[in-house]
Amino acid sequence: YNLIRKHMKTEPKRFYYWCDKMGLLVWQDMPAIWYQHEDTARARSTFRNEWKAIMDDLYNSPSIIAWVPFNENWGAFDVKEITDWTKQYDPSRLVNGNSGFNNNPHYQKAYGDPGNGDFVDTHIYIGPNKASVPDEKRAASLGEFGGVGLFVRGHMWPVENNAYAYEPTKEALTNRYILLMDQVEQLMRYKGLSVAIYTQTTDVEHEVNGLLTYDRAVEKMELQKIREVNQAVISAGETLNQKNNPNSKITGQR
Known part of the structure; x- marks a missing residue:
């Protein structure tokens, strides 16, 4: 393999060290807020803070080529805005705003395809x-x-x-x-x-x-x-x- 997706978790620094050393590319997910009833102002603020902290913590790992803030709409909110923010905060990497729903013709609600980012x-x-x-x-x-x-x-x-x-x-x-x-x-x-x-x-x-x-x-x-x-x-x-x-x-x- 030449790429691995870290799905719904991050890893210790040693994992990314070996990816860097071996040349194994990484898509890095943000762990989701799973249940919609947890969609509160506090949860959204925590999500944003922790997403920024993950990006800051892993920024110096060249194996990470893409950030994935949301997956299949799990706990999704402000997808377009957060996708744009992620790209602006780290323009050196690709962004997959809402993996799995960036090309779903049957899902055109607020948190479907944001229409931005780098992937369909x-x-x-x-x-x-x-x-x-x-x-x-x-x-x-x-x-x-x-x-x-x-x-x-x-x-x-x-x-x-x-x-x-x-x-x-x-x-x-x-x-x-x-x-x-x-x-x-x-x-x-x-x-x-x-x-x-x-x-x-x-x-x-x-x-x-x-x-x-x-x-x-x-x-x-x-x-x-x-x-x-x-x-x-x-x-x-x-x-x-x-x-x-x-x-x-x-x-x-x-």
């Missing part, structure tokens, strides 16, 4: 078909997709586990993943998709759709094959980028 982003399970397409100012991204599960008894969270779809064996799950990544490459080549983030690296509480089990003891896919297909997609993206932007250069930032 959607979440599709299992996907990746019908992913976003870029608009005049924003790149197309698939902020979540996949989520295919495999039960490994003795290595799961002990209470009720789910996934968006299931495969019966490690081999079948690996083949399903390869098919999905082949589809991602086609969307990248012919529909302008720039980002695709697979759910997820490990099983978590109530979810069995990771590459590793909840206790990190079992590899649920054939990781060498996963690495090979990932590298093929990354290489194809680099080739496309060079073809479409022959004069582009990567420069450092002080």
